[in-house]
Amino acid sequence: MKIAFFLISMLAALGTAQASGKSLAAGSDAELAPYLWSWMDPVSFTEEGLKKTVAKKDPLRPFFLAFRLLTIYERTGDQKSLESAKRTLDYMLDEYQPAARNAEGIRWYYGFDYDKGIKAPWWSGMDGFFGPMTLFAGWQVTGDERYREAALKSAKLMLEDPTKGGVLWRDGGSCWISEYSWNGMTRDKEYHVLNGHLWGLQALYMLADASKDKELNEAYQCARAGTVERLHDYYNPAGNWTWYQLVPKVINPTHYNTIELAQFRAMALLTGDPVYDEPSKRRAEIFKNAYPLSLVKTKKGLEVQFSMMGAPNSYWTDTYPVTVSCSVGGKEVKATNAKVYSKDPLADRLILRLPVKAKPKACQVSIHSGVDVPIYEQKQFDVVQSTSNGDIPVAYTVALQAAVTDDGKILVTPASGENATAGEGRIVLNVDRDVLPSQTLALVMTSTEDAVLGLIVDDIKGHRASRYYPSLKAGKDHIVVLNMLGFDKGSELDKHISKLSLRVYTKPGASPLKVSIKELTVIRNTLDLADFMTRHADANFPQQ
CATH class of the missing domain: 2.60.40 (Immunoglobulin-like)
Known part of the structure; x- marks a missing residue:
């Protein structure tokens, strides 16, 4: 009788799971691309590997691992992947710390400090919705009712605003999913990180659609409206690059521009909603023009x-x-x-x-x-067919703590004495060339001491933009490569650049340093790039 009752219960649970439609982990590569984007190797899952993953105190990582394992099971039927996924989900339900567990659901926290002033424990809309969606996907495959119950309860905890332990900022019918939330957070501290919002948005949609839960669907519709409302805010004034976040505005690294492309494309495919199609295509066009x-x-x-x-x-x-x-x-x-x-x-x-x-x-x-x-x-x-001959004669003036020595070098002398303060030596190079968004302004320079470098560009119309650059190491030729879109307000520059100013920052009482500029050029195509890099094969290139 016990065996018969057990089989009937299991069949009922599996029937419920199957009734929910296609498994969330059974989507195509394009539909699931943001969640298959990986630096992990789920095939090599071991108990030791799980412990190393959760030891980072980042709840997104183990949920990410579990979802990848579920997709492998859906595509191959590999039972080991399914068992590993179940072990990971069980760990997140019962063991992961820091977390708050009660009858209303589970809140998973990050156990490390982040950025400036975000102290552990903090929480995020990324795992806040992705974790429950992964649990629901686990229920669809296994029929384990614990996964479904925890998924729906825990997701609904996130529908509160961040000041109340959730992740959803509400402005009437418009919502925003916060990637970073912490104790004492106020609305003006919201970063508005787009990729984090989109990560949570996709998981929320997938969970709401699969569960047919009215409350979760309402939250998705609200977050969709918040996405549409802000879409235009994430393009620079020229429309030729994107912002990573809005408060403060941060220029998008290349890989986040492509991740967002994949996120918008996935949402367009999953939802059939054309509102997601345009920003995906626009990011593809932005990348094409720049690369x-x-x-x-x-x-x-x-x-x-x-x-x-x-x-x-x-x-x-x-x-x-x-x-x-x-x-x-x-x-x-x-x-x-x-x-x-x-x-x-x-x-x-x-x-x-x-x-x-x-x-x-x-x-x-x-x-x-x-x-x-x-x-x-x-x-x-x-x-x-040939290089573009973008070389620029090295001609400059100096100012502030910089002076030209008798041997033609540039000497930067930091302030000294009891009341000395930090300063800079400024080297103003004449450019007088067109530099397009797909091109690079490059120079080779040396310094006799380690140096912190800032840069200013001025265009022919009087616009100015600035940025910092990785530090220079003493005694080496350094390759400095600059794209105008990487400058603050760089998208507002005219294509004709008149000047490039090097700001060599100094500390009071530091040793004087000599700087020399060996070459200045515009790299317009791959032949130019190969020629430049070959000539300076032994120079230091601060590749990140």
């Missing part, structure tokens, strides 16, 4: 080339492994650059090269990070 393909004539023949270095921070080559696939003469040829962070010469690892026998009919660019994400297609190509 175009070049068709280059080399000594060995034609090559399609892609530069891993570009907007907005040219030293931050964070576009992930890139694949270029081209249709040439009715055949497909492709190449992948997975060695951008290798120890190969800079000229080799910063340029993807695909040999082709003729001008391609079309080429596609995609990136890979656990899942392939198509970015853009290019059909028009002009053949690049």
Whole structure:
């Protein structure tokens, strides 16, 4: 009788799970791309690996791991992946700390301090909705009612605003999902991080749609409205790059621009809602304009080339492994650059090269990070046959703590004495060149002491933009590469740049330092990039 009762109970639970429709973990790569974007290897799951993951006190990581394992099970039927997913979900229900568990549900917290003033424990709308969605996906597969109950209860705890322990800011019919919430937070402290909001939004939609829960669906509709209301706020004034967050405004690193592309595309596919389609396509176009393909004539023949270095921070080559696939003469040829962070010469690892026998009919660019994400297609190509000769004569004036020595070097002398304060030596270089958003202004400089560097650019119309740069190390040639979109207010600059000012910051009483500028040039295409990097193969490049 006990066995019969157990079987009837299990069949009832599984029937309920199956009635909820397609499993949340059974979506396509494009639908689930944000959640398959991975730096982890779920196949190698072990108990030790789980403990290392949860030891980071980041609840998103184990839920991310569990969801990946559930997708593997859905696609392959691998029982080991299912058992590993169940073990991870059980751990999150019963053991993970820091967390608050009661009859109303579970709140999972981050157990480390973050940024300036965010003290542990803090919480996030990312795992706040993704964790419950993953638990619900676990229930769909296993029929374990604990997962379903915890999913719905815990998700509804997040529908409060952050001042009450939730993650949802409400303004009438418009809502925003907070990525960072903490004790004592006030509304004016909300960062408005777009990728974090979209991560929570997708999970909330998936859970609301699968559960048919009225309260969760209302919250999704409110968050959708908040997304639409702010879409235009995440583009710079020129519309040629995006913001990572709004308070304060932070320029989007390349990899977050592509993650957001995948997030909007996933939402468009899952919901069928056209409101998500435009921002996905627009980010693809932004990336295409900043990172175009070049068709280059080399000594060995034609090559399609892609530069891993570009907007907005040219030293931050964070576009992930890139694949270029081209249709040439009715055949497909492709190449992948997975060695951008290798120890190969800079000229080799910063340029993807695909040999082709003729001008391609079309080429596609995609990136890979656990899942392939198509970015853009290019059909028009002009053949690049030579470098653009973008070299600029090195001519400068100096000011503040900088002076020119008899041997032609620039001496920066920090203030000294009892009342000395921090200062700077300023070196103003004449540029007088067009520098487009897809191009790079590059220079090589040395310093006899470690130096903190700031930069200012002025255009021909009197607009000014500024930024910081990674510190220079003493006694080395340094490659400094600048894209105008990486400057504060850089999108407001005219294409014709008149001056570049180097601000060498000093501390009172520090040793004087000598600075020299060896080269200044505009890199307009991949031939220019290869030529520049080859000439300075031994220089320090602060690649991030």
